[in-house]
Amino acid sequence: MYIIREISRDEYWRFLRTYPDASYQQTPEWGDARSAEWEPRLIGWFDSVSQLCAAAVLRYRQLPGLSRWFVFIPQGPLLDWTGPHLSEQLEALRTYLSSRGVFGVRITPMVSLRKWDAATVKAGLADPDITRISAMEATEVNLSGISLVSTLGAAGWREAPAEKRTSATYPRFNYWLDLAGRSEQEVLDGTSKSWRHNVRKAERGGIAVTSGSRDDLEDVHRLYSETARRQKFPAHPRAHFEAMWESLGNGFPGYFNLKVAHFQGSAVAASATAQVGSLVQSLFAATSTERTGIRPSNAVWWALIRQAIADGAELFDLGGVADTLEEHDPTVGLVRFKAGMGADVHEYMGAWDLPLQPQLYAAFTRLLPLAQVRKRAAWAPKIRRR
Secondary structure (H helix, E strand, C coil): CCEEEECCHHHHHHHHCCCCCCCHHHCHHHHHHCCCCCEEEEEEEECCCCCEEEEEEEEEEECCCCCCEEEEECCCCECCCCCCCHHHHHHHHHHHHHCCCEEEEEECCCCEEEEECHHHHHHHHHCCCCCCHHHCCCCEECHHHHHHHHHHHHCCCEECCCCHHHHHHCCCEEEEEECCCCCHHHHHHCCCHHHHHHHHHHHHCCCEEEECCHHHHHHHHHHHHHHHHHHCCCCCCHHHHHHHHHHHCCCCCCEEEEEEEEECCEEEEEEEEEEECCEEEEEEEEECCCCHHHCHHHHHHHHHHHHHHHCCCCEEEEEEECCCCCCCCCCHHHHHHHHCCCCEEEEECCCEEEECCHHHHHHHHHHHHHHHHHHHHCCCCCCCCC
């Protein structure tokens, strides 16, 4: 028997410090950063002896004109996905949300189903007959993850409708770089010859990478917007980066790092990471089309890797890629770039929905992509002051 109730930030962070590999997206601070679009609330699962054993940041969005809400739990909730009491904990979540006017909930657990190691991906890139990552035989299959898919299905959950924005923000295929027990030199030696060459080329070419500040946000947004236009994905407004800085750049209990590459005084690349415990994750990566020949992207990523090692990270989630190895696919360059870092590809289980009021859920999920586009156009941060 599990009881769910709202908990304080201090309670939440005490639990976070005991949970392995929690995402920054499941922190109160990131809930604050996204509060212009979603109202964040913190909950905890308590067992029969009142022990806090699981937690989540819930993001609420109200259905216009009705006292009904959709809840999103990105890269969570923070449950023991292989534990014996998982079904009971999921049922407790259903009961809790149903009693509070929630008509549907979406989760995107950080659970890997399959893994392709770096050597396998590189071999696939070199083989013109292989056009998708998923078409290759996996190096490892996570049977617990496969079992979880069945558990969710049996409990009434379903795979979320495919949405371009959801796929871009929470991609199915993600690169993981293992840092545990490795020195900078060992990690660098694990990159491809061309990747190491480009790091040195950036250094020789005059690229200088520094830690960013709030004063760099104008350049960061410019670079990000340019990258979005080039790669044809919807760009966040500047207010998003201001909210990110306000929430993560000031007293965040984990690590937040913004790195900016300059050439002759001009910003040409920028990337940021957030770290909770031993897991560090990429928040965004942006590069100008100017001066690409001196490889500012390699310089920024290498600076972030070195920073992660210094901060005690054991796993670096480099972010998502498309399921492609097709030579002429415009997105394969990112696959090739991250493969060159010596990282492995993991297939996540994706987004899963639990419709609690099926008719409202169906209407909302049809309208959500349009609503998100409109909200981006009028986005204004509402940061909760601590």
